Amino acid sequence: MNHSASDSDGLAEIDELVAAFELLGDWDQRYEYLVELGERLPPMPASDKLDRNRVHECMSLVHIVARPMGAGDPRLRFDGDCDTAIIKGVVALLVELFSGKTPSQVERLDVDQLFSGLRLEEHLSPNRHVGVYAIVGKMKDQARAFAG
Numbered sequence: 001m002n003h004s005a006s007d008s009d010g011l012a013e014i015d016e017l018v019a020a021f022e023l024l025g026d027w028d029q030r031y032e033y034l035v036e037l038g039e040r041l042p043p044m045p046a047s048d049k050l051d052r053n054r055v056h057e058c059m060s061l062v063h064i065v066a067r068p069m070g071a072g073d074p075r076l077r078f079d080g081d082c083d084t085a086i087i088k089g090v091v092a093l094l095v096e097l098f099s100g101k102t103p104s105q106v107e108r109l110d111v112d113q114l115f116s117g118l119r120l121e122e123h124l125s126p127n128r129h130v131g132v133y134a135i136v137g138k139m140k141d142q143a144r145a146f147a148g
Contacts, residue, residue, distance in 0.1 A: 010109045013097055018117030027123050034089030041092040044081035057134035059127055060084035062091060064135060066098075066142035074102045076143055080135075090120070090132055098139050103147035111136050 024030045048065045055062040061083040069075045078095045082088035097114065098106055111133075115121060121129055 010097060010101070010105065011113070014110070014114045014117065017093065017097065017114060021118050027119075030118070031086065031123075034093070035085045036089070037092040038082070038085055038088030038090075041080065041088060041095065044079050048079060049081065055131065055134050055138045058082075058087065058131035060087045060131065062087065062131070062135055064091070064095075064138050064142065066139065066146065068146065069100065075100050076103065076106065076146060078139060078142075086124075087128065087131065087135075091135060094135060094139060098143075101143075103143040106140055106143035107147075109140075 021030055021033070024033055044063060044065075049063045053063045053065045055064060062080065063082075064078060064080045066076045066078050069077045077099045080091040080095050082091050093114070094111075097111075098109065101109070115132070120132065124132065
């Protein structure tokens, strides 16, 4: 898939995700959709559920791992898992958004636009909100490790 320079910051993808959620109307429908996204997340191999891949700031048990998409391909693929349905849905959204990007593109992703568009901060507790940003931080840290 070819990304144009204007999409390297992921704004078009973020707009698409926000638009999909806006079609859902109320928070109950959005919540259900997030849970469904989490259920569709491919299972994470137990071998990836290591302490170094855990997001320790989360109240939920969250693991995230980045790996190259292929030999010689600078883009990354992310996998994730969570033991809580709603946060697993957020992990699924982030995995979809971050995968297929180079480390520098990952670094430039503005998740604030995504989270405000989804109105997550209005519906997640402050602790969960901190945890969601910690997941993003973990993903960006892992991408930086590949950039180095």
